[in-house]
Amino acid sequence: MTPLATILIPAWNEGTQIARTLTFLQNGMARGRFRIIIIANACSDDTARAAQLAAPDALVLETPIAGKCHAMNLGMAYAEPGAPVVCLDADLDVSAAEILALIEPLRNGTALAACGRMRVDTALASAPVRAWVQAWQMNPYPSVPIIVRQSTG
Structure with missing residues (x-):
């Protein structure tokens, strides 16, 4: 299945939050529906490990370079070509249904x-x-x- 969108989630020291965010996002989501990319940037906690445990199908990138812009640019290099890109923060509760509603006008042109x-x-x-x-x-x-x-x- 080709992902409908890429979801970029930059995360800096979000080890205590990221699992909740990813669990909420994936609830009821068909496998492969979205390409989820978590970018742990200059974390000094277990953000990357917590993200991988909460979303085993997600791509978890780690970079020693701090900064949201750097994290987003790094994640964009792995985005699904031609598909919408959704940018989330690591401490938000957003459902798959809400992502689908957000990208529908993009997908239908x-x-x-x-x-x-x-x-x-x-x-x-x-x-x-x-x-x-x-x-x-x-x-x-x-x-x-x-x-x-x-x-x-």
Whole structure:
């Protein structure tokens, strides 16, 4: 089966989070549906091992070079040619169904780019974190899905 999309997950010291993220993502996902690439960049914990245990079919890359941009560029070199690329953080809960919905306009040719909505659960967060999230949510980014449409003319 040719993967429908590549999912890039850069991870820096996410050993305690990555398994939850990957388990959530893979729940109900058909094997081979997506190419999942985790890029452990300059980790000093067990991120790569935790990722490999949680997603044995995923490609786990390790690099001693820190930085999200470097990790994303490294992962792009292994992306499925011609398929959409979805970029996630290592501490997000995103389901396979949500990924499919996000990439559908890309796959059917009605959009050139898409960005999903993000919901932040602050129930267990400290007061300063809840305040930061509340202020951040005033920005239109987290509430408006972005879909770049192809021009018709």
